[in-house]
Amino acid sequence: MAENLDKLRAVGAQKIHEQTHISLKYIDAILYESFEGMQKVQLMGFISILEREYHVDLSDLRAQAQVYFQAQKELQSQEEEPDYKKKLLVSQTSKTMWLKDPRIVLALIGGVVAVIAAVWFSSYDKTQYETSSSTQEVALADTTSSKGIQEKEHTIQPTQPKEQKQPDTKIALTPSKEQNATTTVSSEQNETVVDSKEQNATQIEQKQEKVQPLENKQLVVETLKIIPRKKVWIGYIDRKTRKHRQKTTRRVVRLDPKKEYLIALGHGYVDIVVGKKKKHFKTASHLRFHYKDGVLTPISKKRFIALNQGKIW
Secondary structure (H helix, E strand, C coil): CHHHHHHHHHHCHHHHHHHHCCCHHHHHHHHCCCCCCCCHHHHHHHHHHHHHHHCCCCHHHHHHHHHHHHHHHHHHHHHHCCHHHHHHHHHHHHHHHHHHCHHHHHHHHHHHHHHHHHHHHHHHHHHHHHHHHHHHHHHHHHHHHHHHHHHHHHHCCCCCCCCCCCCCHHHHHHHHHHHHHHHHHHHHHHHHHHHHHHHHHHHHHHHHHHHHHHHCCCCCCCCEEEEECCCEEEEEEECCCCCEEEEEECCCEECCCCCCEEEEECCCCEEEEECCEEEECCCCCCEEEEEECCEEEECCHHHHHHHCCCCCC
């Protein structure tokens, strides 16, 4: 199939369009094995026209299209009646059943009324307790204040004034010396605190300098390869040099993990190894990827065209 498709690609999509009057977008899709947006009968008719006009055998392409449309049919049948709709229908019927029973409705109303009454009585008891406790506290405060006033009246009585002695000058001087000693000690403590803060700041700066080189390290990937589980068309574009490469093969395709690529696959029965991680794909649809800096990202057809300067390939 690869030789026959290469023969058609050599003729060119524009020339095939002029000779067969098949739409140009469908010719591009067939040449690169992209069946999206086409009906099964329509695609089989286009393949028959190309086989008749250019004397090529496209039986492998026809078989690949059969696999693709069969997978699409199974997927569509699974999506027609999902399980969650059935569960929703059952839950709705059960709700309507218990709403029709008056005993259940009366029981629910009684329960709601009981809860409201319990909440109201509990809040009422709480407010009564708070008011009684506050009045008791005010009464205790009044009794304690009256007792304190009476004790002060008993203790405060006029006494005869005693002769006051003049303080010696020696006793007055000693506190000043103690104050000077305490100020010197406090200043020394402040200096030691400042020194300890400066040491802590330098230690933190040294730790930050040690941590910074670790943050600048980048992810290094040493392996990038595509492992087909059956024969597949593989196309990849070097984003820097804009060079296009394509092949149809069953063998492992190895790419340079240091470069940036746009990758397109004819089907999804492949495994892709990036570094030490192996990703498994299983789909009849086409796959497209954007690889950059050790990260492989699946992308849509629209995104692929946008990254490829508006071209499907």
